[in-house]
Every structure is written in structure tokens, then in C-alpha cells.
Amino acid sequence: MITLEKRPEPSKLWTAITPILAVVATMIAGGIMFAVLGKDPLVAIRTIFWDPLFNEQFAGFSRPQLLVKAAPLILIATGLAMGFRAGVWNIGAEGQYIMGAICGAAVGLAFYPTESFLIFPLMIAAGALGGFLWAMIPGVLKVKFHTNEILVSLLLVYVAEFILASMALGALRNPEGNGFPGSRNLKEYPSAFNAELLPNTGLHWGVVAAIIAVIFAYVLFSKHMMGFHIRLAGQAPKAARFGGVEPARLILFCLGTSGALAGLAGLFEVSGPAGQISIDFNVGYGFTAIIVAFLGRLNPFGILLAGLLMALTYIGGELASFMLGVPTAAIQAFQGMLLFFLLAVDVLTNYRIKFGTKGGGSI
Amino acid sequence: MKRRTILAGAVAALALTTTAFAEDKTKVGFVYVGPVGDGGWTTEHNNGRLAVEEHFGDKVETIFQEKVPEGADAERVLTQMALSGADLIFTTSFGYMDPTLNVAKKFPDVKFAHATGFKRSDNVATYSARFYEGRAVIGHIAGNMTKTNKVGYIASFPIPEVIRGINSAYIHAKKVNPDVEFNVVWIFTWEDAAKEADAAQALIDQGVDVLMQHTDTTAPMLRAEASGVHAFGQASDMKVAGPTAQLTSIIDDWAPYYIAQTQAVMDGTWQSTDTWDGIKEGMVDFAEFSDAIPQDVRDEANKMIEDIKSGAYKPFTGPLKKQDGSDWLAEGETADDGTLAGMNFYVEGLTGDIPN
Numbered sequence: 001m002i003t004l005e006k007r008p009e010p011s012k013l014w015t016a017i018t019p020i021l022a023v024v025a026t027m028i029a030g031g032i033m034f035a036v037l038g039k040d041p042l043v044a045i046r047t048i049f050w051d052p053l054f055n056e057q058f059a060g061f062s063r064p065q066l067l068v069k070a071a072p073l074i075l076i077a078t079g080l081a082m083g084f085r086a087g088v089w090n091i092g093a094e095g096q097y098i099m100g101a102i103c104g105a106a107v108g109l110a111f112y113p114t115e116s117f118l119i120f121p122l123m124i125a126a127g128a129l130g131g132f133l134w135a136m137i138p139g140v141l142k143v144k145f146h147t148n149e150i151l152v153s154l155l156l157v158y159v160a161e162f163i164l165a166s167m168a169l170g171a172l173r174n175p176e177g178n179g180f181p182g183s184r185n186l187k188e189y190p191s192a193f194n195a196e197l198l199p200n201t202g203l204h205w206g207v208v209a210a211i212i213a214v215i216f217a218y219v220l221f222s223k224h225m226m227g228f229h230i231r232l233a234g235q236a237p238k239a240a241r242f243g244g245v246e247p248a249r250l251i252l253f254c255l256g257t258s259g260a261l262a263g264l265a266g267l268f269e270v271s272g273p274a275g276q277i278s279i280d281f282n283v284g285y286g287f288t289a290i291i292v293a294f295l296g297r298l299n300p301f302g303i304l305l306a307g308l309l310m311a312l313t314y315i316g317g318e319l320a321s322f323m324l325g326v327p328t329a330a331i332q333a334f335q336g337m338l339l340f341f342l343l344a345v346d347v348l349t350n351y352r353i354k355f356g357t358k359g360g361g362s363i
Numbered sequence: 364m365k366r367r368t369i370l371a372g373a374v375a376a377l378a379l380t381t382t383a384f385a386e387d388k389t390k391v392g393f394v395y396v397g398p399v400g401d402g403g404w405t406t407e408h409n410n411g412r413l414a415v416e417e418h419f420g421d422k423v424e425t426i427f428q429e430k431v432p433e434g435a436d437a438e439r440v441l442t443q444m445a446l447s448g449a450d451l452i453f454t455t456s457f458g459y460m461d462p463t464l465n466v467a468k469k470f471p472d473v474k475f476a477h478a479t480g481f482k483r484s485d486n487v488a489t490y491s492a493r494f495y496e497g498r499a500v501i502g503h504i505a506g507n508m509t510k511t512n513k514v515g516y517i518a519s520f521p522i523p524e525v526i527r528g529i530n531s532a533y534i535h536a537k538k539v540n541p542d543v544e545f546n547v548v549w550i551f552t553w554e555d556a557a558k559e560a561d562a563a564q565a566l567i568d569q570g571v572d573v574l575m576q577h578t579d580t581t582a583p584m585l586r587a588e589a590s591g592v593h594a595f596g597q598a599s600d601m602k603v604a605g606p607t608a609q610l611t612s613i614i615d616d617w618a619p620y621y622i623a624q625t626q627a628v629m630d631g632t633w634q635s636t637d638t639w640d641g642i643k644e645g646m647v648d649f650a651e652f653s654d655a656i657p658q659d660v661r662d663e664a665n666k667m668i669e670d671i672k673s674g675a676y677k678p679f680t681g682p683l684k685k686q687d688g689s690d691w692l693a694e695g696e697t698a699d700d701g702t703l704a705g706m707n708f709y710v711e712g713l714t715g716d717i718p719n
Contacts, residue, residue, distance in 0.1 A: 058446055065439055165551045169521060169718055180481075180522050185461060273435035279520060279551055280458055283432040318440055322428040323447065328398065 048316030064202025076289035079258030092153030094286025100263025103130025108192030131263015194272035206268025411617035433458025493641030497613035506536030515566030
């Protein structure tokens with residue numbers, strides 16, 4: 001008989017070990033899956049985890065790409081983690097990401113073709129504001145009418161997608177694009193282009209912003225009263241109320257901050273790697289960031305690592321896909337396994353396994 | 364000293380043989396927007412890839428990546444393919460246009476061919492098929508087959524290629540059935556089985572009894588089969604999905620083009636070209652006509668195919684007016700390729716607006 005017994009305190013040891021354990025378990029289970037598909041499991045796993053970092057042929061390009069892919073994930077996940085800690089569930093970061101991109105790009109395109117160093121900062125402000133305002137909709141509705149922010153924020157993603165399509169086809173469409181959808185390419189507009197700060201490093205303003213956000217969140221959680229309120233509200237809502245935490249203010253703060261960060265991520269993406277507002281601009285960063293937030297255990301530095309790991313599986317997965325002919329669906333299953341095993345072994349952090357009915361050994 | 368020279372010589376010889384070996388095999392890459400098993404657009408491009416492998420055997424190596432989002436991710440996938448030593452890369456969706464050009468700039472020695480786009484450079488060619496010729500034929504069949512006089516059209520993006528298809532199908536349906544109406548649903552994706560199925564169901568609920576699609580998966584065909592209405596397959600023969608529903612399919616046959624391009628790269632004669640082939644060249648073909656189509660309609664459809672093939676008939680022949688009633692083509696006048704390539708208006712009789 002095996003039983004689970006709740007630990008009085010989450011185990012520090014297991015908190016540190018479980019992510020590694022999850023990665024190892026994913027490699028084993030994923031390896032079996034690749035073997036069943038007729039691929040050499042060791043080669044497949046090496047291609048996913050090793051080649052993007054150290055293969056001579058690819059690493060020069062894919063190492064910087066890791067930052068490019070991880071930056072929006074980290075930026076969004078850091079914001080989401082604040083809310084998740086307080087029990088405020090913003091599931092619609094994808095929508096805020098889109099709105100940030102639209103607002104930021106619109107400001108940039110409005111100035112086209114004027115060149116000025118003021119344009120990019122204005123775009124950043126507009127991007128953050130766009131995401132902030134979009135997140136305020138579920139925020140205000142929750143505070144005023146007690147609507148469920150999970151549903152409202154999620155459904156607003158679909159609204160944002162329609163606005164995106166309408167912008168790509170209408171207001172922001174490139175007048176010189178032969179009637180095809182999509183805005184002007186911001187890469188060809190120096191004042192609005194979020195270029196690499198150092199050539200071939202992948203380091204653009206979005207990466208810088210992600211690092212700042214991580215540090216900011218760390219300071220907030222560990223040193224600031226607001227961080228304490230957030231934790232208190234999440235762990236003991238009643239105590240929080242007695243302790244003078246205003247729930248309305250907290251909800252608006254968490255949703256607003258996560259919305260603004262998602263909006264920033266959208267702005268940096270549209271003005272940099274993506275280059276233009278197009279119908280298919282969003283590729284799910286807002287949703288993947290939820291996984292990253294939990295993979296990083298809602299801890300800012302954990303999120304930093306989780307974002308990089310997730311980016312590695314994307315880039316390595318692509319390599320494995322065309323180098324070895326692994327189906328894309330298998331790569332997605334592989335990424336899913338990572339989250340699955342992480343959550344599964346997470347049990348060990350909060351519970352101990354007891355063998356036998358009474359007085360058996362335990363780990 | 365001497366030993367060193369020998370060594371150096373051996374190394375050089377080794378390097379020579381490896382490069383010679385690498386050059387022996389032409390590496391051809393394909394980037395797909397959907398999964399290879401979509402049963403439509405991507406399946407047919409993948410069939411083209413398999414045809415290249417079969418045709419050249421050991422002389423080629425093909426690689427592909429499926430489900431690549433159109434945007435920043437496409438640029439990364441293309442770069443990685445070029446880095447892996449690809450000599451020729453086919454990018455098979457409209458949204459890969461800018462990523463293809465950006466990556467091509469960085470790899471001047473790699474050749475690229477982008478499907479359905481309009482931007483070219485020294486090492487980027489474009490290619491597309493005259494799908495509207497096929498649409499003319501299925502429009503003719505649809506006009507004859509519909510009992511409710513309502514034809515449903517699942518459209519992806521309001522770009523000229525899609526608008527051209529709607530116009531072509533409508534003109535030829537209307538010719539044989541003046542009462543025909545087209546219900547067009549825009550779903551803003553090429554490949555999303557759930558959205559395609561929803562759109563198909565919505566159209567069927569509106570009383571549509573013949574479905575056309577300009578999206579990639581077999582989902583609408585499956586809905587048509589389940590609801591007992593007729594439908595036309597898209598890009599590939601979809602008879603498996605709709606054994607009784609399918610009237611015919613427009614089939615895109617990319618194999619000859621892919622083989623010719625690969626041959627040109629092997630011979631060193633590759634040039635950036637703009638290819639727009641149709642029924643005549645075999646790039647647009649049809650699946651077997653269903654028995655549900657009456658013999659006379661079948662004969663007329665076959666006659667139209669022959670006339671398009673011989674050049675005796677062009678699908679966009681006047682008199683035609685635009686939706687707003689203004690004149691477009693005079694009696695006997697045909698549309699030139701430039702107008703067709705940039706078509707952004709409906710012809711007279713179509714209801715609804717092109718979203719913008």
C-alpha cells in the first residue's frame with residue numbers, strides 16, 4: 001500500500017531536484033516515443049538539447065535565436081506569475097500581446113516615413129498601454145461586477161485576433177502591398193525597427209526588457225510590500241483582507257502589470273523578429289507563457305530558466321523535425337511531456353510517499 | 364617537413380572528397396504551413412517532394428518541416444535549413460514571402476522558390492497555379508448541381524488568389540443557373556480543421572447544398588459527407604473523406620515544377636522565374652468526376668477543360684461587370700494577368716463585402 005502524506009513544509013530538496021527529474025523523465029519517455037517512431041532516440045535527444053547550443057553548423061545562429069524565442073515567453077510569464085501568486089488568473093495574455101503589438105506598430109506607422117529617435121520609445125509606451133488597457137477590461141469587470149477573469153480574459157483573445165485580422169486587412173495594411181494583407185515591414189523603417197543591439201547576438205530591446213522584468217519582479221516579491229500582499233492574498237485570502245490588502249487594487253495591479261508586460265512583448269516582437277502586423281502574427285506565446293510560469297514555479301529566476309528551456313525545445317525540435325524527419329506532432333508531445341512530468345513529480349515537493357500502512361519507510 | 368606535406372595533401376584530398384560527395388547530392392528543402400497529412404494543400408506539396416525523390420533517386424536528399432507558422436518562426440526554420448546545406452528551398456505558403464526574401468539575402472548561393480507570392484530576387488523565384496481555371500469548371504458543375512440554388516464557399520484570406528477563385532466559380536455557376544447565390548464565409552486561416560468544419564456546418568445550416576473550400580484540410584468534406592450534401596475537394600483528391608459527397612477535386616500537381624527546378628539547380632542553369640501554370644501545363648488537374656454528375660454536365664465540363672487547355676476559352680471573358688455595377692470587361696475582352704494577379708473586387712451578382 002502506497003499512500004501520500006502531506007509534508008508540513010514543501011521540501012526544499014525536492015523543489016530543487018524536481019525540475020531536473022522532470023527533464024530526465026521527459027528524455028526517457030520521449031526517447032521511447034522517438035524509438036517507436038523509428039528514430040534513434042539518442043540522436044533525437046542530442047539534436048533537440050545539444051545541437052542548437054553546440055553544433056558547429058547551427059549553434060552560431062541558433063544560440064542567439066534562443067534569446068529571441070525566450071524573451072517574449074519570459075516577459076509574459078513574469079507578469080502572469082504575479083497574478084497567479086495572488087490567485088488572479090489572467091489566461092488572456094495572448095490577447096494583450098496582440099493589442100500591444102497593434103498599438104505599438106500603429107504609433108510607429110503613423111509617423112512613417114519620419115525618422116526620429118523619439119519614435120521607438122513612443123511605440124514602447126503605446127505597446128505597454130495597449131496590453132494594459134486590454135487587461136483592464138477583465139480587471140474592471142471583475143472588480144465592479146465580479147465576473148470571472150479567466151473567462152473574460154480568455155474570450156478577449158478571440159476578439160483581439162479579429163481586431164488583428166481587421167488591422168492587417170484595413171487600417172494598417174501596407175498601401176504599397178498590392179492589396180495583400182499585412183502592414184509595412186518595420187524592419188525597413190529604421191526609427192521603428194527593434195534591431196539587434198549587438199550584431200548576431202539575438203540581443204534586442206525585448207531581451208533587455210525581459211531581464212529587467214525578472215529583476216523587478218524578484219525585488220517586488222522579496223522586498224516590497226506589494227509582493228507580500230500578493231503572496232498573502234494567494235495563500236490566505238481572509239488573512240490578507242484583515243491585513244489591510246484591498247482586493248480590488250490587487251486585482252487591477254496584477255492584471256494591469258501582466259497586461260502591460262504582454263503588450264510590451266507584442267511590441268518588441270512586431271517591431272523586431274516578426275517585422276509586421278499580419279493576420280497570423282500571434283503564434284501562442286501568451287499561452288505557452290502560462291506553461292513557462294508554472295515550469296519556473298512562479299519564481300522570476302525560475303521563469304528565466306524555464307523560458308530558455310522552452311525556447312530550446314522549440315528550436316531543437318525544429319532541427320530534429322527536418323534533420324531527422326520527426327513529425328511536428330511528436331515534438332509537441334515531447335514538450336507536453338515536460339510539463340506533465342514536472343507537475344507529476346511536483347507531488348514529491350508537497351507530499352511524501354509512504355510505503356505500507358503504518359510505520360513504513362518513506363521518502 | 365615532408366611528412367607534413369603528405370599529411371596536408373591527405374587532408375586536402377579528404378576535404379575534396381567530402382565536398383565532392385556533398386555536391387553529388389542536391390539537398391532540397393520544403394517548408395509547409397500545415398501537416399503533411401492534411402489531405403489537401405500540404406499533402407499535395409509533399410507528394411511533389413516524394414516525386415522529386417523518386418525521380419532523382421540517390422542524387423537528391425529532401426528535407427521538410429511541417430506546420431511552420433508564417434512569420435518570425437518561418438525565418439528561423441529557413442535559416443536553419445540553409446545552414447544545414449540545402450541547395451534549393453521551396454516555401455509553400457503565401458505568408459512565407461518576406462521571410463523567404465530576408466533569408467535569401469543572407470544565403471546568396473541557396474536558391475529559393477516561393478509559392479503564390481509576388482516578390483522575387485536574384486535567388487528567389489515564385490510559382491503558382493491558375494487555380495481559377497479549375498474553379499471555372501467546378502463553378503459550372505455547382506450551378507448545375509445545386510437544388511437550393513445556394514452554394515457555400517469557405518474562404519481563407521481576402522487576397523487576390525482567393526477572390527479570383529470566388530469570382531471564377533460564381534461567374535460559371537451563374538451562367539448555367541441565373542438564380543444561384545454564393546454564401547462566402549471568411550475564416551482567416553489556411554489550415555484549421557475545427558474552424559473549417561464550423562464554417563461548413565454553418566453554411567449547411569443556411570441551406571447550402573454544394574460546398575466549395577479554399578482552405579487546406581478535409582474537414583469541410585467530412586461535414587458535407589455527414590450532412591448528405593455535395594462538395595468539391597481542394598488541392599488534393601479528397602474522395603477518402605467524402606466518397607459520396609465529393610463531386611470532383613481541383614488537384615494541384617506540383618511534381619513537374621519541383622522536378623524541373625531541382626534539375627535546373629543540378630545543371631547550374633537555375634534562374635529566378637515567375638511561373639503561373641494552369642490546366643494546359645498540368646499544374647491544375649481534376650479528380651475523377653462523381654457519378655452523381657449527370658452525363659451532359661460532365662460533357663460540358665470536359666469541353667470547358669479542353670477549351671481552356673487549347674486556349675480557346677479564358678475563364679474571365681467579358682462582358683463582365685464589377686459588384687458595384689461598373690464595367691470591367693467588354694464583350695469578348697479577356698482579363699490580363701496583371702489584373703488577375705491584383706484582383707481585389709467581386710464581380711456583379713455576388714453579395715456581401717470583401718472584408719477589409
